[in-house]
Amino acid sequence: MRPPTPSPSSSSSSMGAFRLPALSHLLSPSKSLLSSPLSFPLRLRPPCLKSTVLIYGAAASRGISAQSLAKEDISPLAAPTADRKPSSRYEGSVTPRSADFNAWYLDVISSAELADYGPVRGTMVIRPYGYAIWESIQDYLNVKFKETGHSNMYFPQFIPYSFIEKEASHVEGFSPELALVTIGGGKELEEKLVVRPTSETIVNHMFTQWIQSYRDLPLMVNQWANVTRWEMRTKPFVRTLEFLWQEGHTAHATPEEAEKEALQMIDVYKKFAYEQAAIPVIAGKKSKAETFAGATRTYTIEAMMGDKKALQAGTSHNLGQNFSRAFGTQFTDENGQSQHVWQTSWAVSTRFVGGIIMTHGDDAGLMLPPRIAPIQVVIVPIWKTADDKSGVMDAVSSLREVLHKAGIKVKVDDSEQKTPGWKFNFWEMKGVPLRIEVGPRDVSNRTVVVCRRDIPGKPGKEFGISMEPSVLIAHVNSRLEDIQASLLQKATSFRDSNIVDVNSYEELKEAIAQGKWARGPWSASDTEELKVKEETGATIRCFPFEQPQGKMKCFMTGNPADEVAIFAKSY
């Protein structure tokens, strides 16, 4: 539930590409809020920001390069009107991913209008297009949580400071990054209130009141909420001062049930990552050093980003009896004996949106897996004359209706301020999986052109696809499935070609120096784990559930090892 603190070396490498904000006046309201001596680690590109403002589904899109017009060999322009001439200015673009991964990431977030910076240092405004991705994540997980027996509810976000101090490792992990309310209704409070960084403490305070007997167990709840952690180094979606998440909390009568629950939920996350987000995460167990503050065992899904750094994308904790002992959460078992409950907690946050961006995006911008894309198909009408326009718009309007009724998320970009070529680039940058082009000749032929986002240029284009509803729907659905599978396949190949099996510390150092993940037998101590971190910047991401067979020797100590661990630099 708690992203590991970045190691000095890994964070310095991730900070390397950060730039200072270009327009300081935009930041002036927050300057006085800078309580840390660190420079503002977020990068604004205000000219781009200013020029590509677009609210999802509401205002017209602007500011997209026309450079692909020639490339795409599309000549017709939207009919210009007197006061709405298509601008020929080159207004917005995205740094190529291959040139600078971090700059690319921030450009995509700005240009695709996923998020913006809040006025307070390290906070983020999630804009409609970014929020719609989060809604896709919510829609899927919310159903799965209910199917697995959990109910939604809501705990207050203000927690008495004394609660945080009750569980020893919890307070150690969280106290440095708390936001505290000290004034309420104009008066100094007698006890400071913590703005929740996570809710185990207040959950246990309530569970203690609700649980008496074994008949009250299992108690399985979830909440969708905001949480606050006073992070010094922030990055949109990946690590922000306030973020959105779900946090599941359960209490059980036996350690076996709690363990089964913790494993079940990491599996729900893993399935979501593979099947919806097309991210081939590696699921496994955290090392002791990387375990959640207060947990007995932490399970994780680790994703490889496009720069090969690891992203912890979801965690599930077996809390044992740590919180139930601290808060006296007990039940009477079937024999009348009083026992402490066994607990779990598990969470996925808006960080996952960052993972999706950094897994699939390319030089042209965002690339969204169809199953989580807010817009799966964008239709771009093409015409030269008013006569052409009416026929094309009629066809487009009926196509939209057909696809919408078939449950496909479709948008028509019929704005007249932009050329078709601009729109092509714009919606590619926004990561829409499929584009349908409809011109006058298509209307005569009762066909459309279908273009895949994931295959650039001519090879991704199919001409002469019939407009006949059943044919078109089948074709679009089939292509969306192809893209979904292809993104997962591509990400899996990328991942597998960047994991190196190592049998010595030297091999590990070499793999990490190349920016790759290193996998090798490990049974060394916490001290040696820390040494690897200090010397290479890599941490143990997990001991994967999938383990090789046979006897192994720890690559560090030569002692027998039961498991391989994966080491990597991480966000």
Add this chain to the structure above:
Amino acid sequence: MRPPTPSPSSSSSSMGAFRLPALSHLLSPSKSLLSSPLSFPLRLRPPCLKSTVLIYGAAASRGISAQSLAKEDISPLAAPTADRKPSSRYEGSVTPRSADFNAWYLDVISSAELADYGPVRGTMVIRPYGYAIWESIQDYLNVKFKETGHSNMYFPQFIPYSFIEKEASHVEGFSPELALVTIGGGKELEEKLVVRPTSETIVNHMFTQWIQSYRDLPLMVNQWANVTRWEMRTKPFVRTLEFLWQEGHTAHATPEEAEKEALQMIDVYKKFAYEQAAIPVIAGKKSKAETFAGATRTYTIEAMMGDKKALQAGTSHNLGQNFSRAFGTQFTDENGQSQHVWQTSWAVSTRFVGGIIMTHGDDAGLMLPPRIAPIQVVIVPIWKTADDKSGVMDAVSSLREVLHKAGIKVKVDDSEQKTPGWKFNFWEMKGVPLRIEVGPRDVSNRTVVVCRRDIPGKPGKEFGISMEPSVLIAHVNSRLEDIQASLLQKATSFRDSNIVDVNSYEELKEAIAQGKWARGPWSASDTEELKVKEETGATIRCFPFEQPQGKMKCFMTGNPADEVAIFAKSY
């Protein structure tokens, strides 16, 4: 968006029924947080709380009186097992509504497990059954918001203190009830951060960056979020220190568009109230004194609770250019002129759940309109012998499947710790609209018994309803519709019989003294409005949209009046 501050007299009357918590040890963690000299205005009934703990859909229900067994003439008991004998203790009950409305309200919230008290004064834990009602509200409104062109997004909850000061009436309205973060990451902050009480200020800060041209308008967004107001007198759902809501924010190019939007959204709320919540709200305009801090005009829906007090259940504000002038939110119009945008904001909160409870509930507890009920039908199996049990449970299980597939929210209560009579009372207290009873004779006859929550005893029972799926589904759907319509009808009659048309101040005083609403022609001053409030405890709830025809004279001054106003005491 801001519930009006209760007048001294209305709040003292609402406080009259509050009792002190019975078990102070439950409150001890929050004692040090009491920053106000007022007594804790929430009432805990810990023995009841302890004995009726039930997590929706997870644990077994307990603690319900068996008193109706004889009344209902049901003799078969669930087969007792050695260690799970049905308890005969009378464990939980609800103060009759007719005896003490406030005690009843708090009992229902506790016994039906809608909410509990958080450890910090005035905060509330929304439990699964209560949260499911909020989810019903969200599901409906979220679709309507999108249909009317709004996109969801998320703004940070921390707002620089200086923002709040920018709009003069806004700061005046909100500064007394702010929660302030002064420490972050272990350091004193240079500028205090406000935990959002509402988001107009931060929204305008962002809108100013996103809006340049008339092409960026309208900008129409919504967020589902938590908000914090340091209220001194709290009451679960109705007024809590932290609550959940949605807040819509829009910007337009003309005052006409903003006005149209504000009216459209109050209409969305009104339709929700009538069609889903079966609450016959009166929609209208607020008086100047009751207008939102920062708005030009506030529209409201006002609901009459079972004790005849008014509840402001939703508001929609025309903000004019108040915030856009304060934050410099300007656009270039079609003529190249710079103009400030025209704005609206509108909100519905978890307070609405309180409105549902207080509109429909009766002496037996909660009564939920079918369209927002988390459980629409509860099936209670009845048997004596093991032989009977297997046949009954087979039938029940297939009935559940049939109803579930038909989209009906159905629950089977097959726990063996309780008698059927207990279950009847328990699910009545939880407000489930329909109960289906299945006994061995029913199984032989291939029929069931169907009982309506809204018609007590025999008149609400129908025997011999066929189990045949198509017949049963049609019957259940038809009864659910009947109940939905009947609840609205009943609430409308109650409302109309408690609104008195008045033509003098004396008549108003008499109506208010009787606890009723007074409606009369009004064109008097703010001072005279304040006088009414001070002398009677009633405020102008609204100038209803529906107005009588013809010339009228203000009942206070005798001057010509264009409109009637409704006066009432309120929550």
